Amino acid sequence: xxxxxxxxxxxxxxxxxxxxxxxxxxxxxxxxxxxxxxxxxxxxxxxxxxxxxxxxxxxxxxxxxxxxxxxxxxxxxxxxxxxxxxxxxxxxxxxxxxxxxxxxxxxxxxxxxxxxxxxxxxxxxxxxxxxxxxxxxxxxxxxxxxxxxxxxxxxxxxxxxxxxxxxxxxxxxxxxxxxxxxxxxxxxxxxxxxxxxxxxxxxxxxxxxxxxxxxxxxxxxxxxxxxxxxxxxxxxxxxxxxxxxxxxxxxxxxxxxxxxxxxxxxxxxxxxxxxxxxxxxxxxxxxxxxxxxxxxxxxxxxxxxxxxxxxxxxxxxxxxxxxxxxxxxxxxxxxxxxxxxxxxxxxxxxxxxxxxxxxxxxxxxxxxxxxxxxxxxxxxxxxxxxxxxxxxxxxxxxxxxxxxxxxxxxxxxxxxxxxxxxxxxxxxxxxxxxxxxxxxxxxxxxxxxxxxxxxxxxxxxxxxxxxxxxxxxxxxxxxxxxxxxxxxxxxxxxxxxxxxxxxxxxxxxxxxxxxxxxxxxxxxxxxxxxxxxxxxxxxxxxxxxxxxxxxxxxxxxxxxxxxxxxxxxxxxxxxxxxxxxxxxxxxxxxxxxxxxxxxxxxxx
Amino acid sequence: xxxxxxxxxxxxxxxxxxxxxxxxxxxxxxxxxxxxxxxxxxxxxxxxxxxxxxxxxxxxxxxxxxxxxxxxxxxxxxxxxxxxxxxxxxxxxxxxxxxxxxxxxxxxxxxxxxxxxxxxxxxxxxxxxxxxxxxxxxxxxxxxxxxxxxxxxxxxxxxxxxxxxxxxxxxxxxxxxxxxxxxxxxxxxxxxxxxxxxxxxxxxxxxxxxxxxxxxxxxxxxxxxxxxxxxxxxxxxxxxxxxxxxxxxxxxx
Numbered sequence: 001x002x003x004x005x006x007x008x009x010x011x012x013x014x015x016x017x018x019x020x021x022x023x024x025x026x027x028x029x030x031x032x033x034x035x036x037x038x039x040x041x042x043x044x045x046x047x048x049x050x051x052x053x054x055x056x057x058x059x060x061x062x063x064x065x066x067x068x069x070x071x072x073x074x075x076x077x078x079x080x081x082x083x084x085x086x087x088x089x090x091x092x093x094x095x096x097x098x099x100x101x102x103x104x105x106x107x108x109x110x111x112x113x114x115x116x117x118x119x120x121x122x123x124x125x126x127x128x129x130x131x132x133x134x135x136x137x138x139x140x141x142x143x144x145x146x147x148x149x150x151x152x153x154x155x156x157x158x159x160x161x162x163x164x165x166x167x168x169x170x171x172x173x174x175x176x177x178x179x180x181x182x183x184x185x186x187x188x189x190x191x192x193x194x195x196x197x198x199x200x201x202x203x204x205x206x207x208x209x210x211x212x213x214x215x216x217x218x219x220x221x222x223x224x225x226x227x228x229x230x231x232x233x234x235x236x237x238x239x240x241x242x243x244x245x246x247x248x249x250x251x252x253x254x255x256x257x258x259x260x261x262x263x264x265x266x267x268x269x270x271x272x273x274x275x276x277x278x279x280x281x282x283x284x285x286x287x288x289x290x291x292x293x294x295x296x297x298x299x300x301x302x303x304x305x306x307x308x309x310x311x312x313x314x315x316x317x318x319x320x321x322x323x324x325x326x327x328x329x330x331x332x333x334x335x336x337x338x339x340x341x342x343x344x345x346x347x348x349x350x351x352x353x354x355x356x357x358x359x360x361x362x363x364x365x366x367x368x369x370x371x372x373x374x375x376x377x378x379x380x381x382x383x384x385x386x387x388x389x390x391x392x393x394x395x396x397x398x399x400x401x402x403x404x405x406x407x408x409x410x411x412x413x414x415x416x417x418x419x420x421x422x423x424x425x426x427x428x429x430x431x432x433x434x435x436x437x438x439x440x441x442x443x444x445x446x447x448x449x450x451x452x453x454x455x456x457x458x459x460x461x462x463x464x465x466x467x468x469x470x471x472x473x474x475x476x477x478x479x480x481x482x483x484x485x486x487x488x489x490x491x492x493x494x495x496x497x498x499x500x501x502x503x504x505x506x507x508x509x510x511x512x513x514x515x516x517x518x519x520x521x522x523x524x525x526x527x528x529x530x531x532x533x534x535x536x537x538x539x540x541x542x543x544x545x546x547x548x549x550x551x552x553x554x555x556x557x558x559x560x561x562x563x564x565x566x567x568x569x570x571x572x573x574x575x576x577x578x579x580x581x582x583x584x585x586x587x588x589x590x591x592x593x594x595x596x597x598x599x600x601x602x603x604x
Numbered sequence: 605x606x607x608x609x610x611x612x613x614x615x616x617x618x619x620x621x622x623x624x625x626x627x628x629x630x631x632x633x634x635x636x637x638x639x640x641x642x643x644x645x646x647x648x649x650x651x652x653x654x655x656x657x658x659x660x661x662x663x664x665x666x667x668x669x670x671x672x673x674x675x676x677x678x679x680x681x682x683x684x685x686x687x688x689x690x691x692x693x694x695x696x697x698x699x700x701x702x703x704x705x706x707x708x709x710x711x712x713x714x715x716x717x718x719x720x721x722x723x724x725x726x727x728x729x730x731x732x733x734x735x736x737x738x739x740x741x742x743x744x745x746x747x748x749x750x751x752x753x754x755x756x757x758x759x760x761x762x763x764x765x766x767x768x769x770x771x772x773x774x775x776x777x778x779x780x781x782x783x784x785x786x787x788x789x790x791x792x793x794x795x796x797x798x799x800x801x802x803x804x805x806x807x808x809x810x811x812x813x814x815x816x817x818x819x820x821x822x823x824x825x826x827x828x829x830x831x832x833x834x835x836x837x838x839x840x841x842x843x844x845x846x847x848x849x850x851x852x853x854x855x856x857x
Contacts, residue, residue, distance in 0.1 A: 040661075245632045245633045364657070
């Protein structure tokens with residue numbers, strides 16, 4: 001038998017952000033045993049950084065809102081490449097998931113009549129985001145954490161999974177290490193939920209934390225699961241650009257929701273110059289109307305700053321390329337201008353956007369109530385991920401393996417709307433937990449492959465045995481620099497092909513990394529082990545981006561600047577071929593149910 | 605290029621020493637950037653805990669020139685760089701390695717506090733009504749990012765190691781956020797007095813001074829809790845009066 005500690009659970013959840021915690025709570029509530037693995041400490045996962053709010057058609061602020069409008073907004077924002085069933089479930093169930101948080105202690109900001117307040121956000125027709133100032137993610141993760149610790153789950157903090165274990169097709173466990181001593185650990189489970197978040201650390205400029213190395217996508221892929229839509233990486237339009245050390249840190253869309261405007265160095269509101277056809281009817285055609293919208297005028301249409309993130313990010317890039325950017329290669333985001341509109345504007349801004357105020361004063365010496373911020377696009381989110389069944393969240397190809405939240409694909413199509421991520425992880429976290437528990441009740445424990453464990457352990461320790469080799473941090477920097485330059489916000493065939501060449505070299509170099517010291521809390525070793533995941537997801541992004549020869553949603557091809565002229569509609573699926581190489585295939589969009597198509601037509 | 609020198613604690617529970625590292629610095633750098641640069645270029649195996657690098661997750665707590673701070677929110681331009689910057693792990697917790705400490709006690713202690721228990725919903729659809737004015741003070745407590753700097757600086761925990769009888773400022777703030785939650789009906793006063801040792805706090809306000817979220821820990825959370833405990837256990841007349849007053853005020857609604 002292996003010399004490692006072994007834990008047995010009915011359901012093992014890998015990842016302890018919003019989706020993982022919500023899945024764990026749901027699974028534990030059904031009475032099965034649940035283990036929850038956190039890469040960091042509990043409550044520190046990336047959900048904590050979500051700012052603007054959670055989208056749900058509660059209709060507290062505007063009674064014209066309903067799940068149907070939310071569904072349509074989500075599909076339109078995703079350029080109709082979304083999985084329509086997931087978009088339907090998400091829009092219908094999000095309000096209950098938000099109200100449930102209140103029953104668990106969350107304190108959202110209130111309307112005048114004491115209900116949950118909702119704010120405007122890009123691509124949402126009505127004020128829809130339940131929020132707590134600009135720290136909604138913290139409120140959510142803390143609520144789930146404080147509720148979850150009393151639900152019977154066992155929490156393994158600072159553990160990282162390096163491979164999934166299978167018997168036949170079915171997933172039966174996971175193998176990883178704990179950070180403190182560097183000891184290996186085996187988890188046996190009847191069902192596993194992946195909730196590991198995104199891939200932002202594959203890029204140099206990112207709003208994502210160190211944990212976001214594509215672990216779930218990569219673990220699933222190597223275990224035989226399919227990845228989908230990996231070409232769709234969201235670059236959030238507004239990240240900090242100055243000083244250099246804070247480059248990429250998120251500036252919430254809530255700034256624009258509260259009336260913030262985008263300006264170039266000539267002080268022009270350039271967003272009015274390019275309003276896409278799909279949104280023309282919903283967008284203000286003058287500044288005054290845009291302002292009235294942000295102040296709750298129900299007859300007004302939204303300002304162009306609140307168009308979808310893919311579009312706003314591209315408009316910003318264009319301004320910078322045309323030489324109209326700000327001194328540090330960004331544009332201006334100005335909320336201080338509302339001083340001319342509101343009495344006590346400074347106080348209002350500090351109340352509505354407290355962490356933005358704090359962040360800019362502390363890190364950039366900018367008082368956002370008095371002067372504009374400098375912002376530019378930052379890697380923020382991946383729409384693509386593990387391909388799953390819409391209702392159960394189980395992998396399309398690996399029985400017993402579930403995925404929820406950012407690491408799963410489908411809901412957001414080609415572009416995610418702000419606020420739909422927090423609702424995504426609640427709705428589908430719950431579903432993944434529920435169906436994983438059901439799967440666990442219907443199956444018994446199966447053996448885990450000792451050979452796989454032995455191979456993984458040996459590979460993981462190899463960097464210690466090399467007397468010479470590469471610095472893992474340097475390799476990660478080189479990968480990030482390369483992806484930023486060759487597979488970023490604006491893409492071209494020749495650059496993407498070059499990215500593939502560079503990836504081959506980086507993969508070879510990754511086989512030669514060397515780490516020093518011992519296995520205890522060794523940052524170099526952890527970075528070395530994360531490299532495989534980063535390289536796998538980067539390859540999936542680059543290959544998919546080459547294959548989609550059109551511009552749609554977040555995927556912009558300079559050499560194919562329009563949508564596919566033949567009208568072909570498909571998702572791209574990445575899977576490991578028999579020879580071990582990554583294969584990309586086109587999967588035609590499944591036909592949408594007639595009643596849902598009708599809803600979309602009615603709201604055009 | 606400008607340079608700065610850091611003396612960083614390297615070692616584990618068995619001992620260690622300060623190592624000196626000199627790096628190039630750029631405009632706007634924070635201490636965590638400097639630590640990352642040291643880790644990437646000079647000491648790959650340096651142990652440091654961090655996540656968001658934006659002051660939102662509370663992972664990178666350490667003692668910078670002897671002061672408990674978040675490394676990601678401490679700018680080099682605010683430190684005297686004509687001498688080495690001293691970087692040490694938090695002292696109130698057992699050392700794991702280098703700048704990383706074992707903060708798991710906070711998680712175990714939190715689990716002992718009775719969880720949120722709401723009153724019956726106010727509306728037929730199962731929802732509640734709350735005025736913003738009534739939740740403002742609890743929202744202050746809920747800003748807490750659990751960095752545990754307040755625990756680190758609390759002399760009851762730091763000097764006297766009384767963590768078996770005292771839950772510390774972070775968890776008193778947590779208790780206050782539950783006790784003052786408009787919907788909560790659970791009773792935690794007896795536990796606060798006995799198992800959680802609120803009496804050990806003698807209001808030196810060190811916790812409030814170090815809180816990166818600027819939560820007024822002592823004045824807004826701990827003192828009101830102390831008053832509630834005192835009212836319950838040390839002043840029976842006042843208790844009856846308060847009980848009657850709460851009845852009449854609830855009738856007015």
